[in-house]
Amino acid sequence: MRYAAVLLTAQFLISAQDPQSEEFKKFQQEQSRGVVQQEEAFRQYSAEVTAQFERYAEEQERLFREYTGRIDQRWGTKNRRTSTREEYVSYAKDFSSRRSIDFEKGKASVEVLVTEKEAKDPALIRSRLKEQVAQLAVSRGGTDPLEVKNNIPPEAKPVVSGQLVTAAGAPVTEQNASRFAEETIAKAEVTQQVVTGKDGVKRVVLGVQMPLVPDHVRRRAEEFRRTVSQQSERFGIDAALLYAIMHTESYFNPKARSPVPAFGLMQLVPKSGARDAFFFAHRKDSLVTGEYLYIPANNIELGAAYVTKLMTVDFRGVKEPKSRILCVIAAYNTGPGNVAKAFTGKRNVTQALPRINALTPEQLLGHLRQNLPYEETRSYVVKVSERIGLYNEWRN
Incomplete structure (x- = not known):
């Protein structure tokens, strides 16, 4: 049996060297079918998760309407x-x-x-x-x-x-x-x-x-130093940048909620940034809820993952490190597409890279302040950039 197995293996290896052999063609077809099946299964699962997010968003809207309705009944x-x-x-x-x-x-x-x-x-x-x-x-x-x-x-x-x-x-x-x-x-x-x-x-x-x-902001930030340090080391990103984003997003308010809604310390939106970050961190698609994001450790993990994704995937083509950080800061607030739009009028980051790389960090900051689509993001880039220095001594 062992000798037969060796012969079969040898026969396959010899056939594998001949792309025209029937055995190799059959093997290729089976492999292709397997890949197609895997891709189709992933698409179906991803569509199911998207549907879950849509149902979750609808439920959140319903609960919030009910909540504000009860407030209005008594408070006006x-x-x-x-x-x-x-x-x-x-x-x-x-x-x-x-x-x-x-x-x-x-x-x-x-x-x-x-x-x-x-x-x-x-x-x-x-x-x-x-x-x-x-x-x-x-x-x-x-x-x-x-x-x-x-x-x-x-x-x-x-x-x-x-x-x-x-x-x-x-x-x-x-x-x-x-x-x-x-x-x-x-x-x-x-x-x-x-x-x-x-x-x-x-x-x-x-x-x-x-x-x-008086130092309430600093005291709240202290509560999250261990988690920030862990995620900074895990993803290889600057802890001071994470603190500066958190400071600007929520003032270290663990109960933060925006109208979007975005949740928690780093203000993650379940169906977009949080979903992308979860996939980046865990290599699987999943429904991320407000309940999950209100847990500080979860929120900081996904916030750090999203920053890393922007740094190493979306804007990896930006050559100057300081310029890349500026793009990441802007994208954290408004999305990579809107950052690209500030340079080319289109949402394609790859097409925007030559123009970004042609500018010094100082020129880039000025360009972002003048051309980002939303005033909130223009101000956001400046605030986060300035606040990085507040947390220099907390770098890993």
Whole structure:
């Protein structure tokens, strides 16, 4: 048997050297059929994943409409506030109160809805606001009605961990949150605003604000150093660039959500950037949800993967490293096609490469600031470029 197998192998090897042999032709046909079948299977699977993304997007739109509708019923459309890239807004289950953290401006606030009669009761006002301030100080998120619908997990630590301090300068914790709330209510100016919900009922919004610590952005960034370092080493990209993108995208707000919607620290859109990044990192196509992207480790991994893809695939033909980084920064915000469009009027990156390579980094930055299709991206390139220097000492 072993001798026969050797003869068959030898016969095949001899035949393989003769492209005209029947055995070789048959082998080629079988190989071709296998490749075609694999390609067809991948196309079908990819189409299924695309359909999943479309269904997910439709469901997200439906849930958001339902969510904002319930807000409007009690707060009124003009007084609606929802989470953004820079601000996390969380409502109570019955929409009778809301807590918000502005990660860009460095302030937090709580607001409660009361009747006009209740608004005249100082003791009730203090009690309601104190309760909300204490909850804001220790909340790990995940309780907002939209988060609950989307199965968004709570953070490992309170969302404002290390970013609020007592009058004595001590960090606010679960142990001293009640005292911090008392101090805040005692010294804060309580605002009042009459609103009319879509249900036709007049209510009074009572609110107080409190500042985050001056270096709140840096403190939040510290929380993600280990993960950024790991992904920077894994993909071989500059950690300072990742921090600068994260800073600009969300101010290190792990609960960031844009209207698109894009989710999390590095503001990834499930059906485009997140999908591309997941395929690049894991070599398989998959539905990437907001639930997945709100986990910081997942978000940073895919954000780093997307930056690497832009660097090593889309703009690998840009010869000057500084110029390549500028193109990657712009593309992270607006996509490679729009960057190419700034040079040729067309979305083909390959056709844009000669013009990009003809410019110095300084000339390229000026060209991008003048010719990128959207003002947001023009500003974005400058902001990210400038913020890279803020994180030089955190490079691997």
